[in-house]
Amino acid sequence: MTSKTLSVANRPAAVVAIFLLAIAVITCWDASHMKVRASYGMSASAASYFVAILFAALAIGHLVSAFRPRDVEAEVTDWKAVSWIGLGLAGLIGSIWLGGGFILGSTLLFALTARAFGNKAIIKDLCLGAIIGVIIFLMFNKLLTLALPQGPLERLF
Numbered sequence: 001m002t003s004k005t006l007s008v009a010n011r012p013a014a015v016v017a018i019f020l021l022a023i024a025v026i027t028c029w030d031a032s033h034m035k036v037r038a039s040y041g042m043s044a045s046a047a048s049y050f051v052a053i054l055f056a057a058l059a060i061g062h063l064v065s066a067f068r069p070r071d072v073e074a075e076v077t078d079w080k081a082v083s084w085i086g087l088g089l090a091g092l093i094g095s096i097w098l099g100g101g102f103i104l105g106s107t108l109l110f111a112l113t114a115r116a117f118g119n120k121a122i123i124k125d126l127c128l129g130a131i132i133g134v135i136i137f138l139m140f141n142k143l144l145t146l147a148l149p150q151g152p153l154e155r156l157f
Helices: 011-032 044-067 079-097 102-116 122-143
Strands: none
Touching (some): 011 044
């Protein structure tokens, strides 16, 4: 009779699961301390709780993956692509922090993420990212009446 022991077959997935769970806890804690409440409908804290639930679900999925025995060998990480995505996220954060607004930040994020996936047409990606950013901004700002970080482009609308 063989006994099965619980072992981590995929340590990176376990580390990511712990990281995602920490983000879920921080997001939930942050949502519980929001002072602005909506007089009708859902408040901003409801969206934060929803995001926290999604992070927790991703963490559970990574934990299941981490303890599942693997038959295939893991692929080599493409650190160049990871760097492009990290640069895109830094561009989004920097754009919002420096007052460039949501549209510029999401445009940078889209174009640099497309670059990470191998697309080299940066001008086309910037144009497409700007179009998507404007559509998302208008949906959130006009349709849902939720405020996104505003910069010079957002003030035109």
